Amino acid sequence: MYLVNTDLSVSCAEKSRRKSAPRLTAVELYAGAGGMSLGFKRAGIDVLCAFDLMKPAVEAYNRNIGYHAVQADLTNLAFHGPSIAAMKPDIIFGGPPCQDFSPAGARTEGERANHTRVFAMYVCIASPKWFVMENVQRARHSKA
Numbered sequence: 001m002y003l004v005n006t007d008l009s010v011s012c013a014e015k016s017r018r019k020s021a022p023r024l025t026a027v028e029l030y031a032g033a034g035g036m037s038l039g040f041k042r043a044g045i046d047v048l049c050a051f052d053l054m055k056p057a058v059e060a061y062n063r064n065i066g067y068h069a070v071q072a073d074l075t076n077l078a079f080h081g082p083s084i085a086a087m088k089p090d091i092i093f094g095g096p097p098c099q100d101f102s103p104a105g106a107r108t109e110g111e112r113a114n115h116t117r118v119f120a121m122y123v124c125i126a127s128p129k130w131f132v133m134e135n136v137q138r139a140r141h142s143k144a
């Protein structure tokens, strides 16, 4: 007698492999109220820590996503870079400020656009396997 798996999406063997596989870890930069973290958590990724400058955003994140968001100015690369690298995350993700690129804004690249470079520097310092940077479409054609 043969048992036929009718669930074509995920086999039992694959389900059990996924259960026993170590979970990927991640750190979020520019986390805001945690919209991206919510998606990563739902995808089964273990978000270790999240950073944002704005206190109300960090408070909202901690209430809704989990108590691992910290208020921090990410321009301080020398301070935060080594501690993020020490967490050895598999993934760094985040959405740095987009106002300088947004069609809704003045489209003048200034200090906020520099956070795109700051994000890249964290990726270089921590050297994760993957990174995901979310931004508006025009960011791709910016100087930053």
Ligand SMILES: C[S@@+](CC[C@H](N)C(=O)[O-])C[C@H]1O[C@@H](n2cnc3c(N)ncnc32)[C@H](O)[C@@H]1O
Pocket: 030, 031, 032, 033, 034, 035, 036, 037, 051, 052, 053, 054, 057, 072, 073, 074, 075, 094, 095, 096, 097, 098
């Ligand atoms: C586009 S929003 C991120 C939204 C977030 N991905 C979400 O789903 O809610 C950019 C965030 O960058 C934060 N930010 C701006 N300057 C920062 C800085 N110097 N250090 C850390 N965070 C900063 C803002 O407070 C804001 O929450």
